[in-house]
Amino acid sequence: MNAIQLQQAVTISLTKQVQETAQAQAATMLEDFAKTQQNIQAAQAGHPTLGKVLDVKI
Numbered sequence: 001m002n003a004i005q006l007q008q009a010v011t012i013s014l015t016k017q018v019q020e021t022a023q024a025q026a027a028t029m030l031e032d033f034a035k036t037q038q039n040i041q042a043a044q045a046g047h048p049t050l051g052k053v054l055d056v057k058i
Helices: 003-045
Strands: none
Touching: none
């Protein structure tokens, strides 16, 4: 294996590792987002009129 082939092999390996890391981070981010959305919905369930009714006095 010459130097150019070695460099290409290392580059491909690093690219794969970066791609796998990015995919894992994206999956974690989506899971966390889904959990956060569920928590928000659960919190709003305790206040069914939260943000829907305004009391205004002039």
